[in-house]
Amino acid sequence: MSRIRLLPSHLVDQIAAGEVIERPASALKELIENSLDAQATEISINLSQGGLKSISVSDNGYGMIEDELCLAVKRHATSKLPNANLFQIKSFGFRGEALPSIAAVSDFEISSRTEKMEHGWKIHIEHGTIYPTCPVAHAVGTTVTFRDIFNKIPARRKFLKTQRSEAGKCFEVIKQLAMTKPGVAFKVYENDKTILNFPARTDDNIGIRERLSDVMGHIFAKEAVMLDAQSDTFGLSGLMGLPTMNRPTTQYMNIFVNQRPVKDKQLIGAIRAAYADTLPRGRYPFLALFITVAHEDVDVNVHPAKSEVRFSDPSAIRSLIVGSIQSALRNEGIQATSELSQNVFNRLSVGKYRGKSEKPNLASFESINFTERQSILKQRNSDFDRVVPDDMFFNAPPLAKEVEDDNEAKIQKQIELRGALLGAARAQYHKNYIISETQEGIVIIDQHAAHERLVMERMKSDLTSNRIKTQLLLLPEIISLVPEQLEAINNYLETLNQLGLIIESFGNDSVIVRETPALLGEVNAQELVKDIAEELINLSSSTSLEDKISSVLATIACHGSVRSGRILNVAEMNQLLRDMEITPNSGQCNHGRPTYIKISLLEIESLFGRR
Ligand code: ADP
Ligand code: MG
Numbered sequence: 001m002s003r004i005r006l007l008p009s010h011l012v013d014q015i016a017a018g019e020v021i022e023r024p025a026s027a028l029k030e031l032i033e034n035s036l037d038a039q040a041t042e043i044s045i046n047l048s049q050g051g052l053k054s055i056s057v058s059d060n061g062y063g064m065i066e067d068e069l070c071l072a073v074k075r076h077a078t079s080k081l082p083n084a085n086l087f088q089i090k091s092f093g094f095r096g097e098a099l100p101s102i103a104a105v106s107d108f109e110i111s112s113r114t115e116k117m118e119h120g121w122k123i124h125i126e127h128g129t130i131y132p133t134c135p136v137a138h139a140v141g142t143t144v145t146f147r148d149i150f151n152k153i154p155a156r157r158k159f160l161k162t163q164r165s166e167a168g169k170c171f172e173v174i175k176q177l178a179m180t181k182p183g184v185a186f187k188v189y190e191n192d193k194t195i196l197n198f199p200a201r202t203d204d205n206i207g208i209r210e211r212l213s214d215v216m217g218h219i220f221a222k223e224a225v226m227l228d229a230q231s232d233t234f235g236l237s238g239l240m241g242l243p244t245m246n247r248p249t250t251q252y253m254n255i256f257v258n259q260r261p262v263k264d265k266q267l268i269g270a271i272r273a274a275y276a277d278t279l280p281r282g283r284y285p286f287l288a289l290f291i292t293v294a295h296e297d298v299d300v301n302v303h304p305a306k307s308e309v310r311f312s313d314p315s316a317i318r319s320l321i322v323g324s325i326q327s328a329l330r331n332e333g334i335q336a337t338s339e340l341s342q343n344v345f346n347r348l349s350v351g352k353y354r355g356k357s358e359k360p361n362l363a364s365f366e367s368i369n370f371t372e373r374q375s376i377l378k379q380r381n382s383d384f385d386r387v388v389p390d391d392m393f394f395n396a397p398p399l400a401k402e403v404e405d406d407n408e409a410k411i412q413k414q415i416e417l418r419g420a421l422l423g424a425a426r427a428q429y430h431k432n433y434i435i436s437e438t439q440e441g442i443v444i445i446d447q448h449a450a451h452e453r454l455v456m457e458r459m460k461s462d463l464t465s466n467r468i469k470t471q472l473l474l475l476p477e478i479i480s481l482v483p484e485q486l487e488a489i490n491n492y493l494e495t496l497n498q499l500g501l502i503i504e505s506f507g508n509d510s511v512i513v514r515e516t517p518a519l520l521g522e523v524n525a526q527e528l529v530k531d532i533a534e535e536l537i538n539l540s541s542s543t544s545l546e547d548k549i550s551s552v553l554a555t556i557a558c559h560g561s562v563r564s565g566r567i568l569n570v571a572e573m574n575q576l577l578r579d580m581e582i583t584p585n586s587g588q589c590n591h592g593r594p595t596y597i598k599i600s601l602l603e604i605e606s607l608f609g610r611r
Contacts, residue, residue: 010128013075013104014153019304020101023160024051024149025169026305027102031144032177033092034099035059036184037080038142041200044187045174050167052160056145063114063142066121066133072110073125075100087296092260094301099144104128105153106146113138127152171196175215176254176261179288182211212239212288216252219339220245220286225332227289229324234293234317236324241286243278243329244587244594245337254288257298263307267291270318274325277456277550278585280592291317330584331370341597374582417574421581422596425573431566434573441600447568449589450580455519456557456590457583459499462519463553468500469518477525480510485533492536495549499556503529520560528559554590 007015021027028051035043038061048054064072071077078096086094102108103125113120120138124131150157160166167190174196178186183203188196198214201207213221216239224239241252255267268284275285299310311317414437417424422445423438434445462468481489489496490505497503500517513525520528535555539548568576580586580595588594605611 009075010104013100013128016075016097016101016104018156020097021105021149022305023169024055024166025173027051027098027106027146027149028055028057028170029173029177029305030093030098030102031055031057032174034144035061035142036177036181037091037093038062040141040184042185042187045170045189046192047167047170047188047190047195049191050163050165051170052149052163052166054145054147055170056143058141058143060139060141063117063120063140064110064112065114065117069110069112069121069123069133073099073103073108073123073130086301087299089295089300090258092306102146102149103130105156106149106151108144108146110142110144111136111138112142113140115140172251179211179215179254180256180259180261182207209239216254216286216288219337219342223337224287225328227324227328229320231316231320233297233313234291234320236289236291236320238289239287240289240325240328242332242337242587243275243285243585243592245286245339246279246283246592247286248283250284252286253284255291256289257291257300257309258293258295259290260300260306260309262309264309266314266318267321270321271325273544273547274322275329276326276547277554277590278329278588278592283592289321293317332587337594338598340594341599341603344597344599370584378582420577422577425570425577428568428573434568434576436573436577438598441598441602441604443596443598445577445580445596446589446594447566447573447576449593450576450586450595452554452557452589453586453595454576454579454583455560456553457585459517459519459553459557463499463549468498470500470502470515471518472515473513473525477513478506478510479513479526479529481530481533483509484537485530486511488533488536489529492548492552495545496532496552499549499552501528501532501556517556517560520556523559528556531555531559557590 020030024047028045032043032045035057038059040059040061042060044058046054046056046058068079074096076096077100078094080091080094080096081089099108099110105127107127108125109122111120111122120136121133122136122138123133150160171188174186174188178184178198182201185200186196186198187194198211201210201214209221212224220241221239223245224241227236227238227240229236250263250268253268253271255262255264255271257264267289271285271287271289272279279285293311297312299312300306302308302310414424418437418439420438422443423436425434425436427435428447429435432447434447436443436445459468486505486509489503489511493503493505500515500519501513502515503511503513506512511529513529516523516525516528532552532555535551536548539551543551586595602611
């Protein structure tokens, strides 16, 4: 007798379900995709107990006739591969696996009616057992309901999480699909309470932005940087969150390939590389990125849940992503999310804050392109008499605070400066925080964080133009290192030389430093070299040279900056603010922390109960 036999079909369905249907949210994703494929313009979703008890999806799509209903629940039955070409897939579905898989592991029911039918038909399948169809009252469209998922397969049920966490995964799925189709209205109820309600928007750029605002929040949509790039093969569009609006996981990186939501490690890696040092380590951006590519240049059939794709030219998409996101962010120049000040405000007004989210009117100035803004500001800043020499922050020794006399001219200048993005510096607190006054409120600046970024950006641009100046140490410094540090430094001598740190190996356990970057002024070479060594050790071997250079630059910049604790006079403080205004990425320090926080007068007034 043959040892090999064909599996019974109910087992085949369960095995397929194991790949496609992991939890309620994955079944829900398949159902919504089916509704979208059926051209629905309204989809409503009902969850009970986070989907563990039941989920039902109703749409006003084109529906199914009775015969189709019976076929739809069979394996590999699909209406979506008209020319049997897996490289011309324009629909979400194409395998004909979802419905039989869900029906194999739940108490499952579909009711559906097409325009031509007088009433609908219903089919019921209980954990794989199919019952005869029967007539049912139903509007044109389809309702699919599944209950008690995995109840008969305790081994799978065991892997489900709490109601809350399963519900959360369902909402995530709904939000992602809602982002791809602004023209479709989504309503979501949990135990009959409305949880989400996304009204239908137009299908153009305006509608997409409105839908992203509905789904990702209006602060995000208002502040995020618009992306619009094109190469021979790929198109990129979407909204990139400001670096300071970062999150601890990749969950909020919404990436779509030809409208299909994907979780692709390569794409996530490329985006992370583009944000580079503007994000703290281990933090990820908040964004919605839409990639379009000709159907023959992408394989969508590489993952059971269709959440990964394969590109015919992966390096081209990587370089387009890195290049275009980087230039979009640089163009944004100085921007820190108002989410931060909102957080501060919420904290300050505990118990009092009523969630008022009316934002102060941002000067239209902030919405113009950074390069334009930079040149206007450069011109304007040069009109203010420059009290501080150009290199003040980069070389000068600490100054004692000078006494300001409030003469007319100074008052006039303060008023003028209030119109600048970061306003007129008023005072320095706790030797590190500058408070400045703007027309709309106040700004608190972390002087150390800000200066670190200024030094870093200056070094970066000097590096690209090969102009990093060095200064000779009077006495070359010999630094002894532990073997691990020594190896790290010796491996990168060449690179460090390019960065202005002229260093050679010396004896068995030391290095000798002859020159340091001039921008840093007087530095503690020993500390600097050890910090760089540690940085290099901490970076994984797979980090690209470019990223390593960037991390080393950040470490160097940190050593050269106005450490907190240095007392600044008003002219110096203002100079720091003016320099920030024209420096790219200066909304966050080299470690991705914000460099400033704005609090509007409106918020302050409401703290004091005036509003
Ligand atoms: P696939 O989506 O890969 O084709 P499914 O098992 O998800 O496979 O669905 C099988 C078929 O059932 C679909 O091809 C479609 O013709 C039909 N169908 C499923 N859901 C709906 C719906 N909501 N409205 C209309 N037809 C549907
Ligand atoms: Mg499907």
